[in-house]
Amino acid sequence: MDANPPDHLDDEALSALLDRGDGNGHVAACERCSARLAELAGARAALATAPVEPLDELVRRRLVATAVRAADEVAPTGDAGSAAGPVRSRWVQRHRAVIGSAAAVLLLVLVGVPFVVGRNSTTNQADRGLSAQAPLAAPAQSAAGPFLGDLGDLTDQDRLRLRLGGVAADAGTGAALSAAPAEPAAGAARSAAPAPAAAAAPPSAPASQKSVTGGAENAPAAFSANQPSGRDRADTDACVAALLDGPARGGRLTGSGVGTWRGRPAVIAAFELDGGAVAFVADRSGCAVLDRFAL
């Protein structure tokens, strides 16, 4: 029965009520509104449960394989939210001018870069060494920040601010780069050339912390004692590259390291961004950002 006809809810109100999942006094008492609510709920259930004809397995594989191949093709110029062309030929036809321009720019870079690099070879040697070690094509500046090895508990933000903040300040003046104490490939023992930031670091890490590098469980968190493995460095470089291509885009790496974040192997990387210095903690196995904080 219509207890209060003037208060009937229209479809929009009933639909919103359905999504909110809460009750309504009028609807509970109104036969007309409750019946319409049931109809809308039926429509929702129908759409949610009605099957779509399944993809044939071969079609499924072809769709994925074609898309994966596309990753190796021409770099995108379109909007991420807008779909790219379904076939290469269509995309090429639409962007022929852009491709031509890109090729010209690439040629210019290939010809011009050796001259520029040659003029700055002394100051850039360490950078190039790092870039060559990285498994991915990270920007040169991504390897400019010092790698601090195992930093232990990556939830201890106060301690990390001291470590990474100090390094950031030094990196900003160029001191960290010239000393390059944290780069194992350079052959320099960490203990022989402690970073300036080590003085500001606490004497030891929490006793309970576990190292992901396998041999540093009992080592103090002091910079000179942390001996990173090549895998530490490779994982860090991978995540730094991912961060520079994501939330830290445009930033300058000032320091990085490995550790654990709530029991998970993780990587930490500090960047100078437009809004200030920020540290990102990323999952070591996939580089998903787990935490971020200002330095």
Next chain:
Amino acid sequence: MTGDVSPGAISDEALAAAANAGDRAALEALLARHVDRVHAICRRVTGHPEDALDATQEALIAVTRGLHRYDGRARFTTWLYRVATNAALDELRRRKRRPDAVELSEDRVVAQSGVESAVAARLDVDAALAALGPEFRAAVVLRDLCDLDYAEIADILDVPIGTVRSRIARGRAAIADRLREPAAPPERPIG
């Protein structure tokens, strides 16, 4: 990726980050994980099997080419659904083809069981959706198939939340009306 964890145990976001870092296996795993859902979205929004396949391919390619723009702040699936929806709407614009309910009867023969399936079996969902304009279909599909909230849908469709609420309501109402009278011919598309 360090490669010591099976793809099934890795989150979408982690796979996306690894794919962004150049890990082709992670990219393939990510796409394989979601291709069915992308296809379902495209199928519902385009209302046409062939258009849906084309749109699905476009969406997957758009994911591979635009993945570097995914910053991990939102759920990966939200970003993915945006790409899939745009691909489906783009496909419709490209083909300038109005969804044709006559071509959409295949769903009726898919065997199901249970109460919900019985409801679904009575309804040719695509035929009901065909009575809606693409933007209305997209809103309803994102809400009831993808389970996104109004704010996420508003962001994807780039319309105010009030518009989303209205479109979903009108879409559901159209489906409900068709559910009540399944034999009725498709009406002129709304919107």
